Amino acid sequence: MKVIVLGAGIIGIHTAWYLLDQGHDVVVVDRQPDAALETSFANGAQISVCFCEPWANAGAPFKVAKWLLKDDAPLLFRPRLDPAQWRWGLSFLGQCTTAAFERNVEQLVRLGRYSHESLQALVAETGIQYNRLQKGILHFFGSEADFEAGAQGAEIMRRHGVDRRVLSRDEVLAIEPALRSAQHAVFGGTYTPSDESGDARVFTQALAKLAERRGAQFLWNHDIVTLQPQGSEVAGVQIQSRETGQTQWLKGDAYVVALASYAPGLTKALGEHLNIYPAKGYSATLRLKRPEQASTVSLLDDARKIAISRLGDFVRIAGTAELVGLDTSLDSPTSKVRCESLVRRYEELFPGVADLSEPNYWTGLRPSTPTNVPYIGRSQKASNLWINAGHGTLGWTHGAGSGRALAELMSGKRPDLDFGFYGDALPARAVRSLQTA
Ligand SMILES: Cc1cc2nc3c(=O)[nH]c(=O)nc-3n(C[C@H](O)[C@H](O)[C@H](O)COP(=O)(O)OP(=O)(O)OC[C@H]3O[C@@H](n4cnc5c(N)ncnc54)[C@H](O)[C@@H]3O)c2cc1C
Structure with a gap:
């Protein structure tokens, strides 16, 4: 499958990496000249699995x-x-209860653990040095x-x-x-x-270079302009070169939105309102x-x-x-x-x-997000569009796990992670018990 990953921050690059692992052809598009030049550039540097309480x-x-x-x-x-x-503020207030807090912590701890294991394996595999x-x-x-x-x-x-x-x-x-x-x-x-x-930037940029060596194609300095809906699918993504001003339509079998705070601006044209x-x-x-x-x-x-x-x-x-x-x-x-x-x-x-x-x-x-829990999963509006965004305070902590889980979902596999994936009614444990029932 040819997958177009939109965004080359921590989340987009990890997604691209694990999509390569699953045997897909990967194209990554970003408006910057390298990976991790926006939110993933100079964060607090903490892999903070155990300090993950949501703000609400x-x-x-x-x-x-x-x-x-x-x-x-x-x-x-x-x-x-x-x-x-x-809208965000009102939803946030709705999460300010003990029950919601407990529910959100549970999700964040699970994702954090899975992500930490994934990152440790990735560091051992690649040998990337990042302080x-x-x-x-x-x-x-x-x-x-x-x-x-x-x-x-x-x-x-x-x-x-x-x-x-x-x-x-x-x-x-x-x-x-x-x-x-x-x-x-x-x-x-x-x-x-x-x-x-x-250092999240150093790690992400090194991982992008390795992904390129494994065959991923990178289109730097390109603004992502719009998605083209066709029936229940996305038929293409329009991008514009920052160097020449030229626009083009890219076509893939599937698309991943890893655009952080800019994700809602792109998906809203499809009627997909990411909070x-x-x-x-x-x-x-x-x-x-x-x-x-x-x-x-x-x-x-x-x-x-x-x-x-x-x-x-x-x-x-x-x-x-x-x-x-x-x-x-x-x-x-x-x-x-x-x-x-x-x-x-x-x-x-x-x-x-x-x-x-x-x-x-x-x-x-x-x-x-109001819950601090990211959107990881399939769009509710287009069957070949996938979302990996909304990682808030913990994108570096949750990057490897989010990328790996999404790549597995996109490949028709069930990640070994009990998590409320977006567009998914049942968490993994429930699905497994149904399968074995
Ligand atoms: C002050 C601060 C401290 C933090 N500390 C920590 C920490 O200690 N531990 C931790 O786990 N997390 C921390 N975080 C959170 C973490 O940095 C983020 O969650 C993470 O960087 C998000 O990654 P991302 O890939 O979703 O976003 P980004 O890195 O922003 O990636 C999105 C990419 O999309 C591209 N893009 C966006 N719109 C377009 C468009 N229209 N066209 C083309 N390209 C586009 C951007 O160029 C960017 O490269 C911190 C964040 C901040 C701000």
């Missing part, structure tokens, strides 16, 4: 209301005249009240089979001695030893002046809701979310406040460790 929970509406209009709040909701934003650190993720809390809430969170996650340990301050400092300089900010912590970190809204985040990457004093365990700073990951001689500080539409600007006053606050916090925690003179700022749009 019973306490979220109060927190968001408290943060409303505060420029440096971790989650900033700027109401706009944008029906997609309101991987298998040292777990350490979440530290600055106050007793936050620590107590964190310990309760750990208990909930343990019920879902996740190994998240509760640590005293001394135990936190034993796991990451670099935090001694930040003792004032550490009351206690929680720790997930099996989590990892590594994905961009949550703008930021990162700062700093060169280390004193690498020996910098952390190597990937960190979550609860007070600021930021991730801190070591990437070789650099450190990446990432976080914050703004629901402000498809805005990727870095030069607005709010962006400036948010970027500078990342660097300021790092310096507070690790004074003198990083070179602050040339911070590398970046912004990306997390393709967020």
Whole structure:
């Protein structure tokens, strides 16, 4: 089968890779000149299987209301005249119940585990180097009240089979001695030893190169313009070269939409309304002046809701979310406040460790669903159209598993993953028990 994969971020490239494994011919189209140049470019670098709680929970509406209009709040909701934003916001509120939270966590943990196994096998198979650190993720809390809430969170996650340990301050400092300089900010912590970190862009670009060697064709610098419906199928996709302006129709047997926050814009012409809204985040990457004093365990700073990951001689500080539409600007006053606050916090925690003179700022749009659970599966409007989008805060964590599962579904196989695939009434376990009944 000839499959056209639309989008070359973490999700599109993993999908392409596993489609090759299944013996398909693959064409990948992206508007950028290489893979992973948009949302997958400079994220928090965490493979965070065990810290995967969705944003929507019973306490979220109060927190968001408290943060409303505060420029440096971790989650900033700027109401706009944008029906997609309101639709997303209302669905999000609908997920703010304990029952929905539990349901969503279950899905995210399962996908995370499956994805982690897939990534580990892929790294072993390809040998790609991407500043991987298998040292777990350490979440530290600055106050007793936050620590107590964190310990309760750990208990909930343990019920879902996740190994998240509760640590005293001394135990936190034993796991990451670099935090001694930040003792004032550490009351206690929680720790997930099996989590990892590594550079998503480096990995994805290397995987794209290997996919090309295996025969995948890449059409870079092409805007994806529209899909051509024909009966219950897609007959082609129109693309336009950014270099020559020329348009052409590409035809395949099947199509995959892996366009992150831009997926709903493409599918809506078919009447397929994907509830994905961009949550703008930021990162700062700093060169280390004193690498020996910098952390190597990937960190979550609860007070600021930021991730801190070591990437070789650099450190990446990432976080914050703004629901402000498809805005990727870095030069607005709010962006400036948010970027500078990342660097300021790092310096507070690790004074003198990083070179602050040339911070590398970046912004990306997390393709967020109200549940945090991505769309993976067959379109409900066209039988040869498939969706792999809406990975929100966890696209790097869930990339390998999402790509592998979709490639298997497209090949008529049932992934070994009990998950609510899009366009699918029954999760895998139910199907298996029907098959064996
Ligand atoms: C600040 C921040 C921190 C994060 N930290 C983490 C983390 O620590 N761990 C984790 O697991 N996840 C993290 N994430 C989330 C993760 O980065 C995303 O979920 C992931 O990058 C999404 O991948 P994607 O392939 O869906 O999107 P993208 O990488 O954006 O890929 C989509 C591709 O589609 C292309 N495209 C879009 N529209 C068109 C068009 N019309 N024509 C042609 N091409 C088009 C784009 O060029 C792009 O290459 C973070 C995100 C942010 C913003």
